[in-house]
Amino acid sequence: MRTDHAFSSNPQSQPSTAPTNMTKHTITPINKNWTFKQGDKEDSKFLPVAQFPTNVHLDLIANNIIADPFIGKNENDVQWIGEVPWVYKTTFTSPSLTKEERGDIKAVLAFDGLDTYATVVLNGEEILKTESMFIPDRVDVTTHLKKEGDNELEITFESAYLKGCAIVEKYPDHHWGCWNGDTSRLAVRKAQYHWGWDWGPTLMTCGPWRPINLEIFSSRISDVYFTSDVDKSLRSAKLVAKTDVEGGASDVAFTISLDGKEVASKTVKTSNGHAEHTFEISDPALWYPVRYGEQPLYTITASLLQSGSEIDQQTKKFGLRRAKLIQRSMPEQPGTTFFFEINNIPIFCGGSDWIPADNFIPRISKEKYYDWVKLVADGNQFMIRVWGGGIFEEQAFYDACDELGILVWQDFMFGCGNYPGFPEFLALVKTEAEENVKLLRHHPSIVIWAGNNEDYQYQESEGLTYDPENKDAESWLKTNFPARYIYEKILDDICKELIPDTYYHFGSPWGGKNTTDPTVGDLHQWNVWHGSQEKYQNFDKLVGRFVSEFGMEAFPNIKTIESFLPLGKDDPDRFAQSSTVDFHNKADGHERRIALYLVENFRYAPDPLEQFIYSTQLMQAECLASAYRLWKRQWKGPGKEYCGGALVWQINDCWPVTSWAIVDYYLRPKHAYYTVKREMAPISLGVTRKEHMIPKDKHTRAYIEKKTKIEIWGSNLTLKDITADVVVKAFDVISGKETYSKTVKSDFLLPENRSTEIIDFDVPVQHVNSGEETRIVVAAYLYEEGVQIARYINWPEPLKYVHLQKPKHLTAELSKDGKMVELSAEVPIKGVAVECEDEDVSFGDNLVDVVPGEVVSIAVKGANKGTKITTRYLGMV
Numbered sequence: 001m002r003t004d005h006a007f008s009s010n011p012q013s014q015p016s017t018a019p020t021n022m023t024k025h026t027i028t029p030i031n032k033n034w035t036f037k038q039g040d041k042e043d044s045k046f047l048p049v050a051q052f053p054t055n056v057h058l059d060l061i062a063n064n065i066i067a068d069p070f071i072g073k074n075e076n077d078v079q080w081i082g083e084v085p086w087v088y089k090t091t092f093t094s095p096s097l098t099k100e101e102r103g104d105i106k107a108v109l110a111f112d113g114l115d116t117y118a119t120v121v122l123n124g125e126e127i128l129k130t131e132s133m134f135i136p137d138r139v140d141v142t143t144h145l146k147k148e149g150d151n152e153l154e155i156t157f158e159s160a161y162l163k164g165c166a167i168v169e170k171y172p173d174h175h176w177g178c179w180n181g182d183t184s185r186l187a188v189r190k191a192q193y194h195w196g197w198d199w200g201p202t203l204m205t206c207g208p209w210r211p212i213n214l215e216i217f218s219s220r221i222s223d224v225y226f227t228s229d230v231d232k233s234l235r236s237a238k239l240v241a242k243t244d245v246e247g248g249a250s251d252v253a254f255t256i257s258l259d260g261k262e263v264a265s266k267t268v269k270t271s272n273g274h275a276e277h278t279f280e281i282s283d284p285a286l287w288y289p290v291r292y293g294e295q296p297l298y299t300i301t302a303s304l305l306q307s308g309s310e311i312d313q314q315t316k317k318f319g320l321r322r323a324k325l326i327q328r329s330m331p332e333q334p335g336t337t338f339f340f341e342i343n344n345i346p347i348f349c350g351g352s353d354w355i356p357a358d359n360f361i362p363r364i365s366k367e368k369y370y371d372w373v374k375l376v377a378d379g380n381q382f383m384i385r386v387w388g389g390g391i392f393e394e395q396a397f398y399d400a401c402d403e404l405g406i407l408v409w410q411d412f413m414f415g416c417g418n419y420p421g422f423p424e425f426l427a428l429v430k431t432e433a434e435e436n437v438k439l440l441r442h443h444p445s446i447v448i449w450a451g452n453n454e455d456y457q458y459q460e461s462e463g464l465t466y467d468p469e470n471k472d473a474e475s476w477l478k479t480n481f482p483a484r485y486i487y488e489k490i491l492d493d494i495c496k497e498l499i500p501d502t503y504y505h506f507g508s509p510w511g512g513k514n515t516t517d518p519t520v521g522d523l524h525q526w527n528v529w530h531g532s533q534e535k536y537q538n539f540d541k542l543v544g545r546f547v548s549e550f551g552m553e554a555f556p557n558i559k560t561i562e563s564f565l566p567l568g569k570d571d572p573d574r575f576a577q578s579s580t581v582d583f584h585n586k587a588d589g590h591e592r593r594i595a596l597y598l599v600e601n602f603r604y605a606p607d608p609l610e611q612f613i614y615s616t617q618l619m620q621a622e623c624l625a626s627a628y629r630l631w632k633r634q635w636k637g638p639g640k641e642y643c644g645g646a647l648v649w650q651i652n653d654c655w656p657v658t659s660w661a662i663v664d665y666y667l668r669p670k671h672a673y674y675t676v677k678r679e680m681a682p683i684s685l686g687v688t689r690k691e692h693m694i695p696k697d698k699h700t701r702a703y704i705e706k707k708t709k710i711e712i713w714g715s716n717l718t719l720k721d722i723t724a725d726v727v728v729k730a731f732d733v734i735s736g737k738e739t740y741s742k743t744v745k746s747d748f749l750l751p752e753n754r755s756t757e758i759i760d761f762d763v764p765v766q767h768v769n770s771g772e773e774t775r776i777v778v779a780a781y782l783y784e785e786g787v788q789i790a791r792y793i794n795w796p797e798p799l800k801y802v803h804l805q806k807p808k809h810l811t812a813e814l815s816k817d818g819k820m821v822e823l824s825a826e827v828p829i830k831g832v833a834v835e836c837e838d839e840d841v842s843f844g845d846n847l848v849d850v851v852p853g854e855v856v857s858i859a860v861k862g863a864n865k866g867t868k869i870t871t872r873y874l875g876m877v
Ligand code: BMA
Pocket: 180, 197, 198, 199, 389, 415, 416, 453, 454, 524, 549, 649
């Protein structure tokens, strides 16, 4: 008889269907006294963990056993960690309960996330084995807990890498293959970027990465959820509130409240472990994306009642909004639209792709998540795509998106490869998808789920079998692309059942003839940087209905580089081409590609490092802004939504690195963050130059008139029509002289929520065919009732041909109140960056072009009288 383990004194005494005594549901975090050690070494001692939840790298760093893998090339020295087992151990006491309470209670250990192959032993008995870091597990430990004294909980994590290798070998018939990492990742349900990616180190960590709790209850609410339907009129909403109940409690009281005030409530009987009630909410407070309205969040509370007393309660915040993905044909262009409409408002979805914000997730604080999302919102962006090679993010991330009005595109966790389809794998995938959809479905910010990242692109590139006509799902499993069954059957069924109101997309990209079809679905546009390495000036030709990825690399802030150099500022490798700096760039061919785009566009040099960093950031900023500008131009209003959004690859980094990120690991924006922000301003102007050759006759090669036309358009992303004057000026780049100034349109109408072509005309020159255009800078301004509401400066390109002058009088003055930096100069200057040593000083804008006769103001925070602000610009060095 196991007297020492019999926590429930009389488990059979109370039939669970008609309990009389009920205990309140209590949740006790098991987060104390944890120690860890290497599992395959006899002599290794248990050491204290760094924090809880945690992972093995954080604990080894905290115990000074390994050096920080983010510094120098330490990553290389810590690879052994991923190939050995690790053991975590703690003790905890059993809750003391009265005799009556013991009768019908259950004790459950809830593991929110164990990364990945864990064997859990409680008081010497194995209670759980896991195979996915994404699946939360609950284990009934009622009969395992000790009545008195400490319980011992021990978790052993095996090497996920070696397990993956073994699975790959076990299924030799599967066509294993992937981009990034190695194929063992495809077999393992663990964050795929842990295997290394083209922006991240290989750090195969493990551990209890999410909380572990001990729950005591007789009956409990296992989930609170709902479906919602906001009427097209936006005047009413139907909310079907639901709970699932474990145990025999009989009633659930639902309360809906807003700003602390009750809006509706209802108590209902549970039946077969379920209770639901339909609420009609009239004049609902609607949740909007940032800039388009407020983000009111309702609270739904479900209280579990037994004999009138509350024994459990769960609350969730939610928002009511009507979210649709509009895919319809257009009269003048092929294919279909792909844009989001929230509360009947079509949104041009400028935004970013998101990767995990650290290699070691447990150390990302709630505040850091909030700061990241705030940066996105402050950058005039509306959407974040949670990319499939990372994790289903922490609640804090989505909470911040809900609060700040950022739409979320959520991928399922598959990326860049050919995933297997053997039964155990499919079963894991199914549970993982169900559990994570349930965890996230209340967030109003999530407006789309997608099956994977680029797995269809991988299928196309490898020529794996895919017959769109074949609708027999079971047969897909027999092909060399079995994962089609995951994306088009398993995930599709789950989404239909669990989130019928949210659009599910088979993959990103997906739609049309294939993944590169620019007329249907979304597109990853990598022909700038990867692929055919197009010039970024040609982004207009590379448009798609919704570009969910495109990008360009740039070096991070100098302080970020110094942070990873072992000797910081004094490190002998503190130069652009050094081996340590190269090591902190994981992209294939990065040296060549950065150099290619630099050399095509700018006069630049690798030294000094600060100016080189500036050059790469200028290049990235010009590149990304040009994509935004040219694609947003294709947002032309009802029936002409030729492009419905652009998401930059990528907003963030998981360590200090040179990558496509527009903000680095330490949340230091690169200059592209600001140029993208300007493009997504409520009102903006776009200008482009096009060369036209007009031969005098059919055969001549000598008598050709060359004209350079500028095209000007305005983008009004507000929901109000605007009437404005359009002023165009021209300047000689060498003398600084204004050579042209004219109001080219008066009272010009820019209708709401679209881009409108304004005018095109020849670059104003004194002498036709003299090549003068190449020294003329064109400045366009929009004035509404005399107030400047937008400006854009257009330069001859490539900029490397332009004889840029060093200004004699570039002033960057702090305004008297310290809230503005005012820039002015006597010659046109490209890309003036303001910089400040003091990290508490931040700027609202950066990298601006300046032409003579104007003062460009940049908002500044945290500055005072003594603050020293310096400038940098193209051609300075
Ligand atoms: C995209 C992404 C990532 C990758 C990026 C840059 O396609 O989906 O897999 O990091 O390209 O190469």
